[in-house]
Amino acid sequence: METSAAKMITLTIEGRQVTVPEGTTILEAAKQVGVLIPHYCYHPGLPVAGVCRMCLVDVEKAPKLAPSCATTVTEGQIVHVHNEKSLEARKGVLEMLLINHPLDCPICDQSGECELQDYTYQEGREDSRYREPKRFNPAEDFGGDVVYVPNRCILCTRCVRFMDDVAEDPVLNVSERGDRALIGKFEGKDLTHPWAANVVDLCPVGALLSKDFLNKARAWELDRTASICPNCTQGCNVIMETRENQLVRMRPRPNEYVNAFFMCDWGRLNYRWMNEKNRIELPMVRQGSTLVATSWEQAITAAAAVLKGKRAFVAASPMLSNEALFLLTQLMQGGAFRVVEGDEAPLPGVDDLALRRERAANVYGAEALGFTKTRDLLGGLGQGDVLVIAGEDLVGVDSAALARASQVIVIGPVLPEGVTNAAVVLPVANFAEEEGTVTNLRGRVQRFTQARQAPGETRPSWLVLGDLLGALGKQSAFFLPSDVFARLASSNKAFAGLSYDAIGFKGLPLATAEATGPKAPLAMGAA
């Protein structure tokens, strides 16, 4: 966000000197020197409200404590965040926030990831001096995936500002005033905007909850994995959360180049397919009329024997990683994929962020690697070709075309529909079970990592395909997905210069994506 034209300001925060561009707030400047100023209403993706009064800091020579979210830096400022005066003010705010709070942490979904809990444990009072009856309001269904528990609400208004200024669909408001105030819904409106469920993530307490996740798990039981949402070509950065190896929630992970702080409801709630139960758990080869389980070595050998010297056609899934697709191109003479489509749903407050029409993670990677996007998946299958079905379930595909194939090899998590005569079946991991990269619609290559364990003897797709190429004499073995990517980067101009280390967890654009890919962070809403 720094531009060379911006004037730089130097100030001291908690004894640490920091230089930031003019116009930066004290709160943001403090982050840069590792000082987190406690706050509730402030969120970097929303306009500043300055209402929670939690981020008050002591600025030397200022007559009053300053709200650090709304106060810009000035030269030579000396800011105290943790001195007596600021701490007492925060303790005061925390006590006030809790006087009408039901303190029902044991039954609250937010418990364990609640900022009210965190700051109260960190620096709040041990007890409350409140002896009066507490305010009570019943919970309310806000529509969409959201339920509102007003008793826990601290009225930070993040949800209201998100709907007003980012979703640009005013549904929520602050109703009433004084201590009777609560978040209200405009009459006849519901949180049905395709991005509305972000208010649940934005809520710093347990007031706005996901109906889908309600009472499903405690925050501390979850394992969290940095990943990419596989459900459309936008490639929103996400955290996949699992409990006992089951995906139970997906939440956005900030990336200013792709999705800011948000993800759409459709992508967020469409995670159950990654827990699918109808999995192939062992490699299998055909013996007569039946498929029998066998060892990986024998299965790979069998598959290589089928492919040797034959023309191979690959029907691939656009959910496969760049690595798997790249390895598939090494054994095929022709390849195609199809993609499920739906309506595009943009988030108006953020540039170039939308639930995209094409509902798969790696449509652009597949195209860049030479697969043909088609509605007639098996149209390119020649008479007598070996058909390799990679990650495709063939749901809705006319199985008559299968008859053109001389042999069928299945490489995927599940048995495809209508395939009765596969010669070899190689079970591979689904999107949540392996590591790799995908390329989003702006040509940004992003890494995803393994969030859950694959069932049975299932192996990662890149490993299986690497071994298969080895058995065909085309390739020595790969030990890591990064080895596969390195080979891809050295053999494909579009991927030149990229590596897992360089891509990191924010991604990098393809060399050929320069014309369309955003180089600067996305412009945020009306901040």
Place this chain on the structure above:
Amino acid sequence: MGYPHQSHQRETPVLSKHFGDEGARTLDGWKSRGGYQALEKALGMAPADIVSVVKESGLRGRGGAGFPTGMKWSFMKPGDGKPHYLCCNADESEPGTFKDRELMRWTPHALVEGCAIGAYAIGAETAYIYIRGEFTEPLYWMNQAVKEAYAAGIIGRNAMGTGKRIDVHVHKGAGAYICGEETALMNSLEGRRGNPRIKPPFPAVSGVFGMPTTINNVETLIAVCPILMNGADWYKKMSLSNPKSTGTKLYSVCGNIERPGTYEVVMGFPFREFLYDLCGGPLAGRSFKAVIPGGVSVPIQTMEEAEASLMDYEGFVAQGSMLGSGGVIVIDDAQSMVAVIARIARFFAHESCSQCTQCREGTAWTTKILERIRDGQGTTEDLDTLLDIAEQMTGKTICVLSDSCATPVVSGIKKFGREFEALIQGRGVHHVIAAVA
């Protein structure tokens, strides 16, 4: 004053001269009483010269804060290419304050004239009069006056034939005390929820519709007319005490006193004589116990402090309070101070806009504790808790509503702590909530 009873000879009726005089309400009546001469004079002057005269007069904001009016006007930079706006704050809602109501009821044209002069002086073509929603009668008269002034060409596209455009719009509030806070007023005027805005930016930089705006109180704007007619020196000399407090001030007097009403006296008038002489002293058989001299947001005075006060900005500060809006509330020995303060706190708890944590929760918590003490259920820790909450509510929020709630609590406990203690220790008589006269 003149309404509802005759003006006292020691009053100096400048703005209140026509109170009770129904003839002054119409355009013709107002003109025959010298109305619109100040506007005519102003339109012949350069805006900067008007600002200098007002600066020189020492006029300070009559809404409560006492900011020098001329200086406020000089913040409006001419020629910045942006539309400027004048807002007249007629959302008079401070409990105990009803001077603007009387000004608008009896001399609506004076406000139209004051607004027009103010707008011209700050380079604005539009003035908004934001009237409290409950003020149905003042609203009626203001609408009449604006209509008459438009029809006569006094305001509009070609104000008084000078080719200058001055529009005056009357806007009715919807009944929120907080909309009298200047930035909340601007939000409300724009059609938003009346929440105060974070400052900076200040209204002179970004006010109504994001444009440079000046907000003045009704009494302030009306006072500009006689200043322009009679000169800054005339106004300055109407002060018995401090040179920083000039001119006359309207006071609305209510509570346990013989002659409640609106009074106008010069700055520096002795408060003791004002209470006992002009206002007739306590009701028969009673004696004064405390006074809130400037609306319920200011510290409560003991009678010792009140009787030693000179009635101006500095005089009330020297005696532990503030001039505020000039809403004098007199409390006699029949009242429980705890009940009075609890009632004040309840008002603020009801009116808090709910934005800031300390105000939303603090005002309500304070009220609950005070009402519990009032009802004989207080504990010894309550007073410490109240003072601590008040500390948290002071100087930490966007606007001063929270501070205003804390102020009477702190001053009340400090000055009338024995009444609190007596109730807590079970010695106090449970107060029967009396209708305050």
